[in-house]
Amino acid sequence: MLFRSVIGHHEIKNKLIKSVNNGRISHAQLFLGPEGSGNLAMVLAYVQYLFCVDRKEDDSCGVCPSCLKISKLVHPDVHFSFPFIAKKKEDISNNYIVPFRDAVLNDPYLNLIKWYAELGEEKKQGIINVYESAEISKKLSLKAYEGGYKVSLIWMPENLNIPAANKLLKILEEPPDKTVIILVANESEKMLKTILSRTQLVKIPRLRNEEITNGLIDKFEMEHDLAENLAAMSDGNYLIARENALNVGSVNENFELFRDWMRLCFKKDIKGVTGWVQKIAAIGREKQKHFLTYGLHLIRQCAVLNYGVENLVNMGGDERVFMQKFAPYITHKNLQDYISSFNLAYQHIQRNANPKILFTDLSFEVLIMLNSVEK
Ligand SMILES: [Zn+2]
Known part of the structure; x- marks a missing residue:
């Protein structure tokens, strides 16, 4: 994903771009933002920028092999963890990566409800289990396929169960070299304090009305006044604004x-x-x-x-x-x-x-x- 495809948050984009260009990449980061703020979209743009081999001043190039792989979520050095409804005890996120890729590529602003609906499991609550934490540890200890960074992106870490969170904590304490662990969360209150204290916080606030207005105009080519109305009704949540725009x-x-x-x-x-x-x-x-x-x-x-x-x-x-x-x-x-x-x-x-x-x-x-x- 390109930074310019992420709605609003210009200052945060600039900061992230600067940090990559100055080589200040923290080993453990928490992109914390409420639903509809676009924190996952921001992380995808950030990771793409980090791997891009022809970085521009304000965005990734979008066409180099790294950009292409990341934009399809198939880069071998970027691992995705997310909640799922396990069919077998030892299931890991990778067993559900195909629907996850589809869901995120289709909508990088998705929430858990939409994700579970995609799995056909609307009424269940998913978790990230200890087998997945072990998988993260294994993936990060291997050599990078392409010689650069290895990234582990954990979407909705609020859903780590306790054994999984404890195992993740160990990885956060001693991250292997050139690895970046990125947690993408909505609510820090639902996470272990010990995990929070080991991550560098990137706070993604609610979108401002004018950012949502512009986002709606770009996506739906709608009139400014209507977009402004819908933005005002959305409480800074792009998911709500978009849903109302469709209706x-x-x-x-x-x-x-x-x-x-x-x-x-x-x-x-x-x-x-x-x-x-x-x-x-x-x-x-x-x-x-x-x-x-x-x-x-x-x-x-x-x-x-x-x-x-x-x-x-x-x-x-x-x-x-x-x-x-x-x-x-x-x-x-x-x-x-x-x-x-x-x-x-x-x-x-x-x-x-x-x-x-x-x-x-x-x-x-x-x-x-x-x-x-x-x-
Ligand atoms: Zn590129």
């Missing part, structure tokens, strides 16, 4: 659905709410999740509107008119309740809750919250 038609549908729902709840129109619940129950889980994300975005924007920070609110025509009427019902007292209720509903949908019961319950919560605001 652009549904933004309007979601708006109408949300506006109707709030009106019915406000009027305490139980019959109307029941009809509305039937409608939303029929649209399927993925769309229900989008709807809740969108609804929560509108509610948060109301809070912003209330604080008078109007220029933060990226909204057009109908939405803006509705929001101005609706915003006074979102107060500093009930905002957190809305956020908790919507987030909980979202999680329940993910866990296959019955949508009719779920949206009926949520409607009553909203009805009570809306009608208990003193004006």
Whole structure:
């Protein structure tokens, strides 16, 4: 992957490029960034730059044999470890490398949910086991095929089980010469402190709205205003922004659905709410999740509107008119309740809750919250 294909993060790219050109390559590094920040994409660009035999000032050449092998994830000196759902006790990541390559080449911004879906194992939790740690140790102790660096990239090391983490720790303590171990993680809280303390941290923050906006324009050639709207709704997570971009038609549908729902709840129109619940129950889980994300975005924007920070609110025509009427019902007292209720509903949908019961319950919560605001 080229640095220029990684969305945003210009300063981090420059730092990484400089460190390679100055020969300051740390033996153990942790690229820590939340989901949708592009930490894996950044590592792939970094490793390609490290191996490129014709480095340019601001990127790898993209055409030398090393670049070509790394861009296809088939370089013999770059080893990939990642969580998998073992079919046999002694399974290692390499047994699943073909689907992993496909998944990453198809989407270097992927998350675990997408990866497990790729394996056809949506409902299971993968781990990185001790056999994989042993494999890393073995691979790193061998001579490099091409005489240069050997890299071990460990994606989602939060999923190392304890024996595997302990074995990895030993490798981190005494890394063989010219080896680089790179951990690519979302949450440092889920990792052993002893591992964290032995790695050099490269922090990848959430993407800024304008970085996501530009990323969406590049990928989808969409209008600037629309991209900006989607970016504002994504909370710095490119995965969410891209998903919403693929469902652009549904933004309007979601708006109408949300506006109707709030009106019915406000009027305490139980019959109307029941009809509305039937409608939303029929649209399927993925769309229900989008709807809740969108609804929560509108509610948060109301809070912003209330604080008078109007220029933060990226909204057009109908939405803006509705929001101005609706915003006074979102107060500093009930905002957190809305956020908790919507987030909980979202999680329940993910866990296959019955949508009719779920949206009926949520409607009553909203009805009570809306009608208990003193004006
Ligand atoms: Zn190259």
